[in-house]
Structures are given as C-alpha cells and as structure tokens.
Amino acid sequence: MTVKFRKLALVGIGLIGSSIALAARRQGLADVIAISTRRSDTLEEARELNLGDAYTLDPAEAVRGADLVILATPVGAYEAVMKAIAPALEPGAILSDVGSVKRHVVKVVEPLVPEGVHFIPGHPLAGTEHSGPSAGFAELFANRWCVLTPGPQVDKAAVEKLAAFWRAMGSNVETMDADHxxxxxxxxxxxxxxxxxxxxxxxxxxxxxxxxxxxxxxxxxxxxxxxxxxxxxxxxxxxxxxxxxxxxxxxxxxxxxxxxxxxxxxxxxxxxxxxxxxxxxxxxxxxxxxxxxxxAPDFGRPHEAPPVPEVATFVREHGGGDDA
Amino acid sequence: MTVKFRKLALVGIGLIGSSIALAARRQGLADVIAISTRRSDTLEEARELNLGDAYTLDPAEAVRGADLVILATPVGAYEAVMKAIAPALEPGAILSDVGSVKRHVVKVVEPLVPEGVHFIPGHPLAGTEHSGPSAGFAELFANRWCVLTPGPQVDKAAVEKLAAFWRAMGSNVETMDADHxxxxxxxxxxxxxxxxxxxxxxxxxxxxxxxxxxxxxxxxxxxxxxxxxxxxxxxxxxxxxxxxxxxxxxxxxxxxxxxxxxxxxxxxxxxxxxxxxxxxxxxxxxxxxxxxxxxAPDFGRPHEAPPVPEVATFVREHGGGDDA
Missing domain, CATH: 1.10.3660.10 (6-phosphogluconate dehydrogenase C-terminal like domain)
Structure with missing residues (x-):
C-alpha cells in the first residue's frame, strides 16, 4: 500500500521526532513536514538540520491543515500540548504519538480529542541513548516494531493508513490493547x-x-x-x-x-x-x-589490533590497510 | 621492552586461552605454544584451528620445559590442574592465570607452587559472550586492562616480564592487591x-x-x-x-x-x-x-535502511552499494 499525507505535523523534535522527519522525507510520505517545539534553540537546531519545511513555536500553527499529527514530546507535556492544538486539529486528521506508555496517554489525550479526529496512540520501539534533533537518523525504525493501541471505536482505515506510514519507514507494526x-x-x-x-x-x-x-x-x-x-x-x-x-x-x-x-x-x-x-x-x-x-560478539563493538613487531608480517596479514 | 618466551603452555583453551594463543603467535611472543585441555573434542577443535604447536590431554606434558604457564580453565578446576602439573613445572618458570577472582586463586594455587616458580596471578579484563576455542581472536586484549596481583615476595623481573607479555598483546597492565x-x-x-x-x-x-x-x-x-x-x-x-x-x-x-x-x-x-x-x-x-x-549510538549496532520508493533517489544517496 502506498501511503502519502498532505501535511505531517511533528510536535516535539527530539531523537524520535527528528528520525520520523528524516525517514518520512526519505520515503516521500508527506508533501509538507511542519515542525513545532517548545524551545526556540531546539527549533533553530531543527531548521539548521533541514529536518522539515515549516518551523514554529506554536503547535496550533503546525497542526493546522495537517492530516497526520504526531506528538513526540515527553509524555508529561501531552496535556498542555493537546489544550493548545485541539482547536486547530482538522476533522479527518490522524492524531498519534510516540510515547513509551499508552494507558496514561489515552487517559490524558482522549478527552481532549475533537470530534472527527482519529486518535491512534503509537509507540515505536526504537531509540538510541542519544537525545535531541541532531541524534535522529532515517534508519532508526528499520526492522524495529511499532505498536499501535487504537481504541475499539477507531476507524479501521485510519489505523491501516498509520500502519502503512510506519511500515514505509521500515517498521513492523503490531496493534494491541494499551494495558497489555x-x-x-x-x-x-x-x-x-x-x-x-x-x-x-x-x-x-x-x-x-x-x-x-x-x-x-x-x-x-x-x-x-x-x-x-x-x-x-x-x-x-x-x-x-x-x-x-x-x-x-x-x-x-x-x-x-x-x-x-x-x-x-x-x-x-x-x-x-x-x-x-x-x-x-x-x-x-x-x-x-x-x-x-x-x-556479532560484543555487540559488534570495534576491536583494534595492536601493531605487530615486523612490518612485513603486518602487511602480509592485513594488506597494509587501516583495520580500525 | 621486547619479550619472548621459549615455550608458552596454555592449560585450558576457551575464549581467553585461544585469544592468548592467537595474540602471542601474531606478536611473536613464544617459540613454541603448547596447548592442553581436559576434553579430547576441545583439543581436536584447537588443533583444527591451528592455535598452537603441540596438543595434549596431559597438562603436565604441556608445562614441561615451559618458561610461561598460563592457567585458562574455569577457576574451579585450578586445584586439580595444579596437583597434576606441579611436579612438571620448571624452576624459573612464570606461572600465571586468567581467572576473574584472585583471592581464592591465591589461596588454592599458592600452596601447590614449587620452590623457584614465579607465581603471578593475572586477570585480563576482556571477553565476549561467546565461549570455546573458536571464539578467540588476536585483538581481544587490545586497549583492555590486564590486572596482575603478585604477592609481595615475588621476583620483580618476573612480574615485569609477564607485564611486557600482556602489553605486547595490546593490554594496559596494572598491578594491585588480590583483595582489592x-x-x-x-x-x-x-x-x-x-x-x-x-x-x-x-x-x-x-x-x-x-x-x-x-x-x-x-x-x-x-x-x-x-x-x-x-x-x-x-x-x-x-x-x-x-x-x-x-x-x-x-x-x-x-x-x-x-x-x-x-x-x-x-x-x-x-x-x-x-x-x-x-x-x-x-x-x-x-x-x-x-x-x-x-x-557510536546503540554500541554501533548496524541499522539497515529500508528501500526508498524511487531507484534514482536510492542510488544518489547510497551510491547503489550494499549498506547492510
């Protein structure tokens, strides 16, 4: 299934948000990528990294006209973000997130979702120990799982469209109950x-x-x-x-x-x-x-050989190349 | 300091023993490498891997004439090994080990060390999660620490010679008390x-x-x-x-x-x-x-990119090569 959104809005642009921006652009999944974040220095960093097409400190501006909105801030910020963006969300838009917990997200976000918006909580099981917009890379989701936890009443076509978005970025997708x-x-x-x-x-x-x-x-x-x-x-x-x-x-x-x-x-x-x-x-x-x-042993960490005493032996065994 | 032993005897040929064999040969640290292990199938595996110059199930035979003997079996086997090899150890030889604990090794081994043999417990802080003779590689000790815990009475020149052996395999060497x-x-x-x-x-x-x-x-x-x-x-x-x-x-x-x-x-x-x-x-x-x-993020584990929709884009970004 080919999937394409008119406008993808990312609220929050850390490791996960920036990786979505890079992967979505690389795979051609959105005509426009709008980025919003709370701190102006982070927004400038995202702009310098050329992660999107539009940048704003106002999350409502970012989500206006978006048919896919993904919350990628820490979960503790969701309630404030939702209060700010709810009036600007378009009917028919998909609203998702990338938080590591799902029951709490449903509890906080669901009451604030406007009629006609498809709320589908999500969690890509991917990451590194690095943080911030510069830590992202387009391959982060490849061969990793993304779990979606749609409520029973959610539109099946919207769930399938969001699943196709994640699959296009390389993920395997599974749906389950938020508590599970x-x-x-x-x-x-x-x-x-x-x-x-x-x-x-x-x-x-x-x-x-x-x-x-x-x-x-x-x-x-x-x-x-x-x-x-x-x-x-x-x-x-x-x-x-x-x-x-x-x-x-x-x-x-x-x-x-x-x-x-x-x-x-x-x-x-x-x-x-x-x-x-x-x-x-x-x-x-x-x-x-x-x-x-x-x-690979040791997670594939590099092991550098010490130099051997005789140059001739070294060249014979290693072709004179740099094996670091 | 250039270091060279006439005969290195390795008793035990798992991950650490086989890595010592490969590193010592690569660096030219011994004229002869003798390998002994308890199980005949392991000994055959070591022989097929060409890890040494002589192979025997009898540890006493391996250590006879050796000026460096390294115990590389599990620590629980040391007492039995020492009883078997003590009569064959040469005066002037260095006897060391690679066990992960040191006080217990001193307690078990020291009473069985013959007069004139330099007993210097050792512990290379290196390894992978793999085991057995085929898991070893010559680079294992590069830039890793090797701790020696010589008793106060041990000959300083012998300690320095063993330290030089480990440094030649790429290790940093530190000496300290066994309890510490x-x-x-x-x-x-x-x-x-x-x-x-x-x-x-x-x-x-x-x-x-x-x-x-x-x-x-x-x-x-x-x-x-x-x-x-x-x-x-x-x-x-x-x-x-x-x-x-x-x-x-x-x-x-x-x-x-x-x-x-x-x-x-x-x-x-x-x-x-x-x-x-x-x-x-x-x-x-x-x-x-x-x-x-x-x-490197994620220990440098490989991240494979998913294919992008258009071939032209893929070639431009990746040069058409295999980036797996």
Missing amino acids: HDMVLAITSHVPHLVAYNIVGTVADLEQATQSEVIKFSASGFRDFTRIAASDPVMWRDVFLTNRDAVLEMLGRFLEDLSVLQRAVRVGDGPALEELFTRTRAVRRSIIDAGQETA | HDMVLAITSHVPHLVAYNIVGTVADLEQATQSEVIKFSASGFRDFTRIAASDPVMWRDVFLTNRDAVLEMLGRFLEDLSVLQRAVRVGDGPALEELFTRTRAVRRSIIDAGQETA
Whole structure:
C-alpha cells in the first residue's frame, strides 16, 4: 500500500521526532513536514538540520491543515500540548504519538480529542541513548516494531493508513490493547532501564578512587548497563511517573528472583547458579533469531589490533590497510 | 621492552586461552605454544584451528620445559590442574592465570607452587559472550586492562616480564592487591552479570505468550542485558562460588539503592527520578573518555535502511552499494 499525507505535523523534535522527519522525507510520505517545539534553540537546531519545511513555536500553527499529527514530546507535556492544538486539529486528521506508555496517554489525550479526529496512540520501539534533533537518523525504525493501541471505536482505515506510514519507514507494526502494551513494556524496557540507572547510580556513589577504577575496568561488564542509563532523563522520569503499577509489579518479580539468586550465592549453591546461567543463554539466541539483535560478539563493538613487531608480517596479514 | 618466551603452555583453551594463543603467535611472543585441555573434542577443535604447536590431554606434558604457564580453565578446576602439573613445572618458570577472582586463586594455587616458580596471578579484563576455542581472536586484549596481583615476595623481573607479555598483546597492565581486585571486580563485573542473569531469568519464567513478546520487543532495552547473560555458565558459577563476600557486599549496596528508587517510583517523586537519570549520563561519558567504550549510538549496532520508493533517489544517496 502506498501511503502519502498532505501535511505531517511533528510536535516535539527530539531523537524520535527528528528520525520520523528524516525517514518520512526519505520515503516521500508527506508533501509538507511542519515542525513545532517548545524551545526556540531546539527549533533553530531543527531548521539548521533541514529536518522539515515549516518551523514554529506554536503547535496550533503546525497542526493546522495537517492530516497526520504526531506528538513526540515527553509524555508529561501531552496535556498542555493537546489544550493548545485541539482547536486547530482538522476533522479527518490522524492524531498519534510516540510515547513509551499508552494507558496514561489515552487517559490524558482522549478527552481532549475533537470530534472527527482519529486518535491512534503509537509507540515505536526504537531509540538510541542519544537525545535531541541532531541524534535522529532515517534508519532508526528499520526492522524495529511499532505498536499501535487504537481504541475499539477507531476507524479501521485510519489505523491501516498509520500502519502503512510506519511500515514505509521500515517498521513492523503490531496493534494491541494499551494495558497489555504497558505490561509488556514494563519488563522489556522500563524495568531494564530502572535497573541500569540504579547500578550506574550505585557506582556514581562509590568513593572517587573506586569509581575511577570501575570506569577504567568497565569493559568487564558494567559498561553494557551505562548505555541505556544515558537515555533522556525527562522522558524516563515521565515513563516511571505514568506506568507505575506495571513497573512495580515487574520490579517485584525481578526482586523476588534476585532474592533467590542472592541466597544461592550466599549458600554456595553451584548447581542452581549453573542452571540459571545456562537457561539465560537461550533467551539471547531467541532474540538474535528474531532479528532483533546482532549476532556479532560484543555487540559488534570495534576491536583494534595492536601493531605487530615486523612490518612485513603486518602487511602480509592485513594488506597494509587501516583495520580500525 | 621486547619479550619472548621459549615455550608458552596454555592449560585450558576457551575464549581467553585461544585469544592468548592467537595474540602471542601474531606478536611473536613464544617459540613454541603448547596447548592442553581436559576434553579430547576441545583439543581436536584447537588443533583444527591451528592455535598452537603441540596438543595434549596431559597438562603436565604441556608445562614441561615451559618458561610461561598460563592457567585458562574455569577457576574451579585450578586445584586439580595444579596437583597434576606441579611436579612438571620448571624452576624459573612464570606461572600465571586468567581467572576473574584472585583471592581464592591465591589461596588454592599458592600452596601447590614449587620452590623457584614465579607465581603471578593475572586477570585480563576482556571477553565476549561467546565461549570455546573458536571464539578467540588476536585483538581481544587490545586497549583492555590486564590486572596482575603478585604477592609481595615475588621476583620483580618476573612480574615485569609477564607485564611486557600482556602489553605486547595490546593490554594496559596494572598491578594491585588480590583483595582489592576482587572488590572492584565485584561491582564492575560480577554484580552486573548477576543482575543481567537475573532479569533474563525473570523473563524466561514469564508465561510463553508474554515471553515471545518480550523477545520481539527486546530492542527497547532488555536485549542489552542478554549479552553478558549469555556468557560461559561454568566460568560464572565459579566466580560467584569464589568471590562470595565481595559480591554480597556490592549486591547489598545495589539493593539498598534500588529500594530508594522503588519508593521514588511508588510515591511519584519526579525530581528524584530526574536527578538520578541525569547523574548517570556522566558515568557513561567518563567511560567513553577513558577509551573503554565506543561513542557510536546503540554500541554501533548496524541499522539497515529500508528501500526508498524511487531507484534514482536510492542510488544518489547510497551510491547503489550494499549498506547492510
């Protein structure tokens, strides 16, 4: 299905908003891309990066005449944004978002959606640890999932049109209930981020000399946690403020399991440890088989070879090229 | 300093042992490399990979005449290996290892070291989630740290010779006390692995339908944990059996902090969450600045672009090449 919108309005232009702008333009999914954001310096940055066709600090101006509006601000800003844009939304327009929680978004946004506007909450499961308009890239959504959580009353053709938009940017699309989304994301994304933030915080609280050593020796495991613990602080604050119940439920399961593991360490239960450590390997294999992870060791991080003593040997083995 | 050994004996030929074999040969650090391992199929695999010059199931035969012996089996096998090789160790030889814990190694190995042999425990802080002889590569130690924990009575020249061996393979070398090593590694490596194994275990215990969704949506955070939770089970069992006290101490700190964070989520303390999430970003920057991590987003994982509708545009932007 070929999909094309007359005007795409992006309210918020961080990592996700800017990646949508770049991907939509690259794939030719909108005649006009209008960008709105709260801070003038961010708007200027978006303009310098040439992310869209029109730039404004007024979200109502951005959404006027748009047949696709996507909210891409932190979730905590949705209510204020909706109050500002509701009078300017066109009947027949699709209104969506990219927030990491969905039940809260429905609760806050739905009452403010004007008659005739198709509200379809969305969540692209994609991102990096970088933030802001310059962090975006057109390939971000390729082979990643985008979850849509339309209410039962929403127009099916509008849902299919939005799904086609995401598929055109490279995503796989799945629809589900908002509550189910929040529960699955709690264990897939929210608790992992909480745990990563927590262990990095534990290290940040160590005395200075020890902390320096942890940083130096971080390749032995710790650094894997620091990537997601470097994600956007405001976005993640809002996730935990708005998906509390599911996060506390999944964190509870994690802590129960950790108590059992802590006890196995304390009593020296080797067979129990080995059994768990063997079982967990299969999960990674499943993720690689599902095409959601690289099979390359160490995430494919670069490993540079030290120079070898003799030049002749080096040229023979490496063709004299730069293998960094 | 140029360093060269007559005979390097590797007892154990997994990821680390095979990487030492490849790096030592590439850098010309030994005239002969002898390889010993417990299982005949592993020994055959090492032989087919051409990792050394001599292969034997008898560790005593491997170490006979060696001036550098490195134990590279799981730590739990050290006592049996030492009893087998002690009579064959040459006076003047350096005996080292690559185990992830050091106090326990000293306790087990030191009483079995013959007079005149220089025992210098070692730990290269390098690895991937892959295991076995075929997982090794010569670049594994480049720009990684290798920690040596020689006792106070050990010959300084022997320590310097072993340090030069590791530096020639690309490592940075640091010496410290065995207890201090175990404490720093508990928080840098052991607790992160325990937490990663635990959260992957929590997912593995979910009902099948939910587990499938977690795997599908794992790019939203979870998959970062699965890498270290796919590491060698026997090696990691032995780590937790032999560094119990330091692991429980650091796990205790982690759990205290997690209780505070859990409460912040429960009461909806936005400022506390945002403060922690901001502070943790700095730690990752320090690791990147220290050259221990890639600055590329998403660990530099590949992102493939979806095809764009028009061939002409694709060729213009990508030169028609394969960008996978």
